Amino acid sequence: MRRIGEDGEILNLQKTLSNNPDAEGFLSHGPATGGTSLIDRDRVAVWWLPLERVGEADWPSLEALLSAEERTRAERFHFERDRKVYIAAHAACRGLLTYCLAEPADSWRFSVEDHGKPELICPEGGPRFRVNISHTRDFAAAALTQDHDIGIDVEWLQRSAETEGLARRMFAESECRQVVEASDAEKLDIFLGFWTLKEAYVKAIGKGLSQPLDAFSFDLNAASISFRDSSADDPDCWFFERCRPGPEHLMALAVRHPDKTRLTVDTRQAPLDYLLDLARA
Ligand SMILES: CC(C)(COP(=O)(O)OP(=O)(O)OC[C@H]1O[C@@H](n2cnc3c(N)ncnc32)[C@H](O)[C@@H]1OP(=O)(O)O)[C@@H](O)C(=O)NCCC(=O)NCCS
Incomplete structure (x- = not known):
């Protein structure tokens, strides 16, 4: 498996990729043009966007990438912070689609599935592209592939989560034990490590939080999944990647392949x- 930005390289990831547009990776060759596609069944592209990089004067341009419906939704947010991160996530998503698939940013249309998962509407008979987005405080991300279920989650590391109570209520026993036994310094990292992986998985399968989070569990080091009911899903079909794209955020990706x-x-x-x-x- 070739990974650009492996867990062990997490802290280098920002340096090697974000500060160097020529860094290795299939997206380094520039945007797709003239009916080509940078994405296929074996390729996943992930873009993240920290809001601190966006200048005040840039926001109208990013907002202009959104559909009319998304712009209306953006206007409804009470807090400026929420409005901006929503715009950033949807602009990154449309930009990623256009970069990889060479169609105009405002041409992308989505359907909404039973549990709220937006799915890209693709022309019949052509490849089915799959995309998922996540936003948290000051940070947005989008992930794209072809055919396979994909989910992404980002979380803010400084948030004051009631880690032990949430782990007891929602996590599998082994995960809960690790959170409870962790030192105060590590507790939030471990809790959010599990949380981001779990959300990435439930978003990939499209069920969101209607899927009980204690029905499956993760090994944080291996980033591997197991299911309480072994017939529920196949752990070997799941690829997970975790990274810390900046000092204050955690990100996890889930792809069924x-x-x-x-x-x-x-x-x-x-x-x-x-x-x-x-x-x-
Ligand atoms: C999906 C869910 C796990 C998102 O968690 P979150 O950490 O709050 O949010 P994130 O920022 O990571 O992701 C939000 C994005 O995921 C996508 N999303 C929404 N529902 C989704 C689902 N079921 N599966 C995958 N992705 C989903 C959307 O694009 C959303 O962004 P948007 O609202 O700006 O369009 C959670 O909100 C959930 O379970 N919701 C279920 C709601 C539901 O069941 N609704 C019933 C509708 S009929």
Whole structure:
């Protein structure tokens, strides 16, 4: 399996990829043009966007990438912070789609599935592209692949979560034990490590929080899953990746893939200049 931005390289990830547009990775070769696609069944692209990178003057351009419906939704947020992160996530998502698939950013349409998962509407008979987004305080991310279920989750590390109570109520026993036994310094990291992986998985299967979170559990070091009922799902079909894309955020990705050894994941900071150019085009 080739991974761009492996767990062990997490802290280097920002340095190698975000500060170096020529860093290795299939997205480094520039946006797709003329009917080409950078995404296939074995490729996953992930963009993250920290809000601190976006200047005040950039927001109207990012907002211009959204659909009319998304812009209306953005206007309804009470807090500016929530409005901005919503815009950032949806602009990153549309920008990623356009970068990889070479169609205009406002051309993408979504359906909403039973538990609220938005799915890209793709022309019949063509490849089925799959995308998922996540936003948390000051940070947004989008993940894209072809055919396979995909889910992404980002969380803010400084949030004052009631970790032990939530773990007792929602996590599997082994996960709960690790949270309870962790030192105060590690507790939030471990809790959010499990939380991001769990959310990425429930988002990938599209069930969201209607899926009981104690029906499956993770090994944090291996980033592998197991199911309480072994017939519920196949752990070998799941690829997970965790990273810390910045000092205050954790991110997890879940992809269902029949042969993980073929999977290439290109994870990088969203190219803000590209997004702004797209809005001006
Ligand atoms: C999906 C869910 C896990 C998201 O968790 P979260 O940490 O609060 O939010 P994130 O920022 O990570 O993700 C939000 C994005 O995930 C996507 N999403 C929404 N529901 C989803 C689902 N069931 N599966 C996958 N992705 C989903 C959306 O794009 C959403 O962003 P948007 O609202 O700006 O369009 C949680 O909100 C949930 O379970 N909701 C279920 C709601 C539900 O069952 N509604 C019934 C509708 S009929």
